[in-house]
Amino acid sequence: MISTLPLVALGGAIGASLRYLFGVAVMRVFGATPFPLAIIGVNVLGSILMGVFVVAAAQRGLTHLSPLVMTGLLGGFTTFSAFSLETVGLIERGQYGFAVAYVTLSVGCSVLGLMLGMTLARGAFV
Numbered sequence: 001m002i003s004t005l006p007l008v009a010l011g012g013a014i015g016a017s018l019r020y021l022f023g024v025a026v027m028r029v030f031g032a033t034p035f036p037l038a039i040i041g042v043n044v045l046g047s048i049l050m051g052v053f054v055v056a057a058a059q060r061g062l063t064h065l066s067p068l069v070m071t072g073l074l075g076g077f078t079t080f081s082a083f084s085l086e087t088v089g090l091i092e093r094g095q096y097g098f099a100v101a102y103v104t105l106s107v108g109c110s111v112l113g114l115m116l117g118m119t120l121a122r123g124a125f126v
Contacts, residue, residue: 011075012073014072016076016077035102040083040102046110048113051116051117053069053121055118055125
């Protein structure tokens with residue numbers, strides 16, 4: 001565990017930094033929007049990448065990298081706590097339609113993204 005912890009921490013630092021940069025890029029492209037595009041974007045992209053990694057790791061014998069990639073990098077990149085905060089913020093502002101759309105799209109697209117990532121990886125690593 002002692003040797004695994006630095007890998008998780010390194011991955012988390014990289015993932016959180018990438019999440020920040022992704023948010024900056026989304027803000028520059030779309031400007032300020034009432035809908036949390038950056039958060040849903042990282043959650044869906046992170047789910048796709050998680051699906052790719054799960055398959056690649058299993059097929060290529062890379063499961064030893066799971067603490068670095070899955071727990072650290074992708075855990076730091078995706079944002080379920082931020083997702084929850086954004087949802088409550090939408091509800092508190094009375095934007096119930098946006099809240100429902102945000103929760104539905106975040107969960108649905110993230111699950112579909114993971115499945116897409118797995119499918120892509122299975123095709124690439126056959």
